[in-house]
Amino acid sequence: MEAATALASTRPAVLPPGPRLPRLFQSLRYALRPYGVIDEGARTYGETYTVRPFGQAPMVSFSDPDAVKAIFTGDAEAFRSGEALAPLLGPILGWHSILVLDGERHLRERRRMAPPFHGERMHVYGRLMREIAEEAVARWPIGQPFPIHKEMQGITLDVILRAVFGVDEGAAFARLRRVIRSFLAIADSAAAPFLGMRPFQIELGGVTPWGRFVRRRDDIRAILLDEIGRRRREGTAGRVDILSLLVGLRDDDGGVMTDDELIDEMFTLLMAGHETTATSLAWIFHHVLPRPDVVARLRAELADATGGAAVEAEHLPRLAYLDAVMKESARLTPVATNVVRQLMAPARIGGVDLPAGVSVSACIYATHHRDDLWPDPERFVPERFLGGRVPPNAFYPFGGGVRRCLGAAFATYELKIVLATVLARAELRIAPGYRMRPVLRTITVAPSRGVPVVLERRPG
Numbered sequence: 001m002e003a004a005t006a007l008a009s010t011r012p013a014v015l016p017p018g019p020r021l022p023r024l025f026q027s028l029r030y031a032l033r034p035y036g037v038i039d040e041g042a043r044t045y046g047e048t049y050t051v052r053p054f055g056q057a058p059m060v061s062f063s064d065p066d067a068v069k070a071i072f073t074g075d076a077e078a079f080r081s082g083e084a085l086a087p088l089l090g091p092i093l094g095w096h097s098i099l100v101l102d103g104e105r106h107l108r109e110r111r112r113m114a115p116p117f118h119g120e121r122m123h124v125y126g127r128l129m130r131e132i133a134e135e136a137v138a139r140w141p142i143g144q145p146f147p148i149h150k151e152m153q154g155i156t157l158d159v160i161l162r163a164v165f166g167v168d169e170g171a172a173f174a175r176l177r178r179v180i181r182s183f184l185a186i187a188d189s190a191a192a193p194f195l196g197m198r199p200f201q202i203e204l205g206g207v208t209p210w211g212r213f214v215r216r217r218d219d220i221r222a223i224l225l226d227e228i229g230r231r232r233r234e235g236t237a238g239r240v241d242i243l244s245l246l247v248g249l250r251d252d253d254g255g256v257m258t259d260d261e262l263i264d265e266m267f268t269l270l271m272a273g274h275e276t277t278a279t280s281l282a283w284i285f286h287h288v289l290p291r292p293d294v295v296a297r298l299r300a301e302l303a304d305a306t307g308g309a310a311v312e313a314e315h316l317p318r319l320a321y322l323d324a325v326m327k328e329s330a331r332l333t334p335v336a337t338n339v340v341r342q343l344m345a346p347a348r349i350g351g352v353d354l355p356a357g358v359s360v361s362a363c364i365y366a367t368h369h370r371d372d373l374w375p376d377p378e379r380f381v382p383e384r385f386l387g388g389r390v391p392p393n394a395f396y397p398f399g400g401g402v403r404r405c406l407g408a409a410f411a412t413y414e415l416k417i418v419l420a421t422v423l424a425r426a427e428l429r430i431a432p433g434y435r436m437r438p439v440l441r442t443i444t445v446a447p448s449r450g451v452p453v454v455l456e457r458r459p460g
Ligand code: HEM
Pocket: 081, 098, 099, 110, 164, 268, 269, 270, 272, 273, 274, 276, 277, 280, 335, 336, 339, 340, 397, 398, 399, 400, 401, 402, 403, 404, 405, 406, 407, 408, 410, 411, 412
């Protein structure tokens, strides 16, 4: 591996070789076979190659940890993420979203939004997460197959509505949940992989998938505006939800977040936090349920830590195997395949001189599947994460640097609480005949058909 630093270069740059297919085909192939196309790229071109997505700058993909480090530690002004994501996410999330901002504006937004997501604060939400998971498990039918992914979407949506938006009862909750579900159903449809592609973003009075998407999005924005107005009028004292914390926030200069900023950020947290967490849970069930040895070890560890009581925050540090299972699932099947930065200045990464204007991708999936870092990389082996030291920049399901996932602690906490609760309260198996295929859903990669499972019994 060549040491990599991002340096300005004056030499003319020739981009590393890569697939020569027309751009539209490159994007369509990825939309249809996300992991397979990355595997193929790595097999054919090695650790660094250039892809040309439709309607975007050429993107040089890296999997080498030193190159990944260079991408994550590069000067935020030169390695822009908002710039790279804006064409895709701006029309969906709004232009104040932290995801589409760069430089000083991004850092200011991070300073505002980071405190509510600090690891220690998560205990506030632990019990809520468990109760939501318990209520869901109690509704599952015994003996009839159902898609576990959908159930996990229900749980993670309710967690966002209650912990993040702070809407937790009565008509407002039911209405918001209904509108968001119908909005998310569009992201579930066959049109999903194309929603993020500019040429397919045509409204035509709300009859196209994109038009329906925009209408639902506007309904959600209207409800959020009501919620913000209520907090501004009634005050936020005693409220622990993240929206209230942000409404009550004062910048160093005494400024407050505007309604538009709050709405775009709430939308961002919904879109960045709901599907990613639900999909991560679906992948974990896909890996764990066919492995009685793994299930037995998880249950034994849980019983040992909780003594049979419901899982609480204080038990989590003693669930090392659960932690390893979660990490191994994120290694093998990361829900985000890569993170992208747009180069605003020439840079040298992994020994390659690159000009301003191209994008660079730290390919999470490719790094996680390198056999020099992860022996026998296609196997699910949670023990890799027990005791041993993980090589630096070899595992980054939450991205890295100043853009690392803001909700990583929140998501990790939720994955553990939900898994522990489901394991303690349900004996599940994969429905007979299920054959998994990884599928792209707007941005995340998920197991096909939502992973049909059967609840055999509720222990205890
Ligand atoms: C297992 C679940 C999750 C995964 C795998 C995940 C993954 C990611 C990744 C890969 C990024 C991009 C990082 C980069 O560019 O370097 C990201 C950014 C982000 N995530 Fe997550 N995420 C998850 C859950 C959440 C949750 C629950 C929230 C909030 C409720 C959240 C909020 C965000 C935000 C706001 C950003 C943008 C950060 C910035 O641009 O500064 N994520 N996430």
